[in-house]
Amino acid sequence: MKENILEILKNLNFTEYEAKAYLTLLEESPLTGYAVSKNSGVPRSRIYEVLDSLTMRGDILVSPGNTPQYTPVPAKELIKSRRMKAEENFELAEKSLAEFERSANDRENIWNITGRNEILEKVKACILSAKKRILLEVWKEEFEELESELRQAAKRGVNVTIIAYGDIFSDFANVYLHYMGREITEEYGGRWIVFSGDDSEVVAGIVSLGKDSRAAWTMHVGLVMPITEVMIHDLYLMEIMEKHKELLEESFGENLVNLRRKFSIHPDFKKHYVD
Template identity: 45%
Template sequence: MATSEVTAALQTLGLTEWESRAYLALLEEAPATGYAIAKRAGIARAKIYEVLASLTARNIVQVSRGEPQKYGPLPPRELISRLRAQFNDNLDAAEDALTVYANAAESGGEIWDLQGRSAIIERANQLISVAKSRILAEIWAQDVPALHEQLIAAIARGVTVIVIGYGELELPGAVIHRHPGTDVVTSGLGGRWLVISVDDREIVAGNVSAGAHSRAAWTSHPGLVVPVTELVRHDLYKIEMLDRHADVLEASFGPGLQRLRDKYAPLAGQ
């Protein structure tokens, strides 16, 4: 292969033309002085030490301590392995940065209409995957398997996961408060709802039991995030109060607070 082709190939890996030529010169003759490398590579003597310093800083070239200083190249196989590792690290860093940026740009104050169960579950899992401190959620038992992996991963990261569970939920590491009126709520809402609030800053909330006709909202708009998150908190207050004072509360409002539910039931036809 011609020297120009190899030089061009090295440039695609992030080396400059002069760096590529100096490296190839060292593969042909090493150890070598800066003067000898400049002569063999066709690089001006005034520039060769700058080029060699750049290659040395990147551990592509080693330099001796004696006088005159001599240089040697990293073997090609090791060079490619190192560049591949650096490239993969850079790709990972770029992916993380772009994901954070895209999420912020996508949901910055807009209210998005998610249609179809798969789209809702996918977005809920994405929110869970970037949670840093706390997840508040209301989940029916039938929908836990679709979210289980990301919720467990969040718990492993140290995220506090607090769930109001409708039915029997298995989610090790989460704080689960079982809702006492699963069937009543399901009937009143017209299906199973999913509410995910992440770090009090972003939510997904909607019906996930209607298949392709399921609909939910996804947003970081405080006009929805604040009241929806607060509703989850109020459900938590209610469940904890029922756990401790069910006899008193149910004496006033009926089993499961049914008389309160009836008093503020959805309007007919809604």
């Protein structure tokens, strides 16, 4: 029978030596460490390590003094404590796994956001959760509403880089004034916003249609990667234009207008996404 009880205690996270020491104290207590070792068969070289472990876990009690003596927590109390701990662990596991599952699913989903204010609120939440880097392609109108959250992120040590359409100036961010912000606004007939946080989530959409504005938020790598890389390539292009503008315009026209016309599918060379 004793062997069966030892196995049961092992199922309650007792080591073999801990189970032998606890059962010995149930049979007779209080006992000194020497007596527990002698009666249980736990080697003297290990007994105090085992007793300390049981004491720290609350399975046995120790009396202070020159020769400490040990007594067990009653079996019913031990089982009650273990049951409560197990319930706590199950509740924690249930909550944690549910949160992890939602997070994992978020990485596969693409969420639609309707309305300019709602889009900006989502961008603000993403800004506040960023830890390393923010890339933001934005017009002045929207930047002014996001400036406070962006400043907070910069104070946390987040690198904030902005591709700006219009006169955006900042003392906390790296700002790249787009060389053709006015032309783009005219050609596209509206404003958009693109946010990339920590290369792990993006918000992208049109924000100039009021309640009819549309954007998508996702952590799906199939969209996060290309959208983030397009923003980075915009930064490449602006660096190149800064250093070689005259040469490039000689080949492709002012503000690269010939390239824009070359890849337009409309006779007026404008974009018609929001028509």
